[in-house]
Amino acid sequence: MLKRKGIAVFTLVLVAVVLTGWRMMSSQQQRHADIGENATAVTSGNNEAPVPAAMAGKKNPVADNGFSAYLMAASHLGALPASLDGTEVDGELRSDAQGNLIIGNEIRRVFDYFLATLGEEDIERIKARIALHLHQHLPAAAAQQAWDLLMRYLDYGEALATLPPHDGTVKSMHEVLVQRRDMRTAWLGQEVAEAFFAQDDAFDAYSLARVTVQQDDSLSAEEKQARQRELEIMLPREMREARERMRAPVEVAQQVEAWRAQGASEAEVRRLREQTFGSAAADRLEQLDRDRAAWDKRYADWQAERRAIEQSGLAQEDRQRALEDAMARRFSEQEQRRVQALDRIGG
Secondary structure: OOOOOOHHHHHHHHHHHHHOOOOOOHHHOOOOOOOOOOOOOOOOOOOOOOOOHHHOOOOOOOOOOOOOHHHHHHHHHHOHHHHOOOOOOOOOOOEEEOOOOOHHHHHHHHHHHOOEEEOOHHHHEEEEEHHHHHHHHOOOOHHHHHHHHHHHHHHHHHHHOOOOOOOHHHHHHHHHHHHHHHHHHHOOOOOHHHHHHHHHHHHHHHHHHHHHHOOOOOOOOHHHHHHHHHHOOOOHHHHHHHHHHHHEEEHHHHHHHHHHHOOOOOHHHHHHHHHHHOOHHHHHHHHHHHHHHHHHHHHHHHHHHHHHHHHOOOOOOHHHHHHHHHHHHHHHHHHHHOOOOOOOHOO
16 A cells, blocks of 8 residues: 655645635534634533643634534545545544544644545545544544644635735745744644644745845855755755655756767666666656657647648638647647647747
């Protein structure tokens, strides 16, 4: 089974856009998450779960925030979305000896694992799947606390979507980052915000520092490169390794292009790819090369036919019809959109 990684905060904004306008199915499912009211742990005999310290500053829900309703709906969900086939949930849910939720980044990863299927399923079905997962992997109190936290996480996403974008300046970027951190604390509380977004904050700070260096006209190109290397060294180890993994395909692709320009054989290209990514990935890259070459030839043939039609002397209406017929003959509907975009770029 593969472990499917969670989505980043920008996907949470996409979820928020879909959430806007959605309401719960009945008044009993309405959320009561007013910011700024003090929470108290419930120790009486009612059905409310205690609020963990990480959620202090939030009002304890009057009922169960719709958890029971979504849990009941989960019995009718059916098979998982196709994108989750062969994967495991990314993130382990934990509780303490008293049955309360232990706060950590893995909770966010669990949420994001399911939220990443938005588009394959609607948000209501996704919530039901999360409710079932919480019920199956946590004691009752901790499951309710995790559910309440999901509601706040989604509310934070809705609020995040209202933030205006920065204008590209260091000052504007810094202001947006400060606003984002403040919103996380307001909606989630300090402990949860730090647990969920510590790595995001570290990368945001790194990115802002990089832009600051890039926009510093007092530095030479060599000095900027040196400063940026220093900044990267200061990143947490996991983040440095992730950046290196992301950079590797680009660097190898550039090296392959340079080697081919110098007359390197395909066997040499194959060895480079195998050394970097392994045999299976080298196979996929070779197939990608073949697919790209085939596409380039098809597009070149289309360009030649298009020029011939445009220079044929036909009346405008007949010329347009001939172009449409030629494109339909050569490309699928999806490919036609790509061709039209390439034609606009190439003129």
